[in-house]
Amino acid sequence: MDRTAPIRGGFPVPVLRYATCVYGLINKAVEGLVRSRFGDDAWNRIRARAGLPDEPFIGMEQYPDKTTYDLVGAASAELGAPAEAILEEFGVYWVKYTAEAGYGDLMKSAGRSFPEFLRNLDQLHTRVRLSFPHLAPPSFSVSDETESTLVLSYYSSRPGLAPLVVGLLRGLGDRFNVDVAARGERVEGERPHDRFHVRWSARS
Numbered sequence: 001m002d003r004t005a006p007i008r009g010g011f012p013v014p015v016l017r018y019a020t021c022v023y024g025l026i027n028k029a030v031e032g033l034v035r036s037r038f039g040d041d042a043w044n045r046i047r048a049r050a051g052l053p054d055e056p057f058i059g060m061e062q063y064p065d066k067t068t069y070d071l072v073g074a075a076s077a078e079l080g081a082p083a084e085a086i087l088e089e090f091g092v093y094w095v096k097y098t099a100e101a102g103y104g105d106l107m108k109s110a111g112r113s114f115p116e117f118l119r120n121l122d123q124l125h126t127r128v129r130l131s132f133p134h135l136a137p138p139s140f141s142v143s144d145e146t147e148s149t150l151v152l153s154y155y156s157s158r159p160g161l162a163p164l165v166v167g168l169l170r171g172l173g174d175r176f177n178v179d180v181a182a183r184g185e186r187v188e189g190e191r192p193h194d195r196f197h198v199r200w201s202a203r204s
Contacts, residue, residue, distance in 0.1 A: 020065050020136040020157060024057035025101065030071050031057065033093040042078065049074035059101075062134060065158060084163040091167020095175055103128075107175075114176040114200055118142050118152055152196040153187075162186075162194040169198060177203050 034043045050070040076083040110124040111117035125137040138156035154165050166182050173180035178200040187195050
């Protein structure tokens with residue numbers, strides 16, 4: 001059974017074992033965010049604090065979840081920012097990064113509008129698994145949709161990543177030229193998950 005321990009900002013970090021892995025593309029994006037916003041020196045300090053060697057991440061190689069959690073924790077400590085804020089900014093960055101890293105056509109196929117894209121997130125991950133067969137993605141579902149609001153449910157075995165979803169919503173807002181507001185809440189029970197009440201409006 002996994003256990004968790006909090007770091008700065010209440011960010012939970014598994015401390016016993018890691019049941020899943022992420023592909024290096026995620027960690028490359030974390031590095032890209034830090035280098036672009038804070039410079040190479042900041043990245044080197046964060047990498048060292050996380051106990052990682054000075055070598056590039058391989059996009060198609062698998063890394064333990066611990067690597068990514070350690071990077072976020074180290075970034076929080078080095079930059080003096082809550083881990084939640086770092087995760088949210090990473091979510092914004094991830095939308096642009098994936099589009100520029102060769103997955104633009106795949107993202108275009110997921111939808112031509114903000115709500116359509118959200119409805120197709122699980123289908124998008126199914127397509128991504130053709131290239132990343134060991135991917136362990138989260139699951140999303142949309143409900144209570146109106147012309148400008150919906151409820152997005154987010155299911156993941158990885159703890160503490162709800163702020164990243166808020167960032168993804170913001171990034172998708174940039175992609176589809178809409179302003180997005182999201183209010184999240186934790187839902188416990190038989191299948192715990194995070195629920196986001198999302199509202200959007202066209203930018204003038």
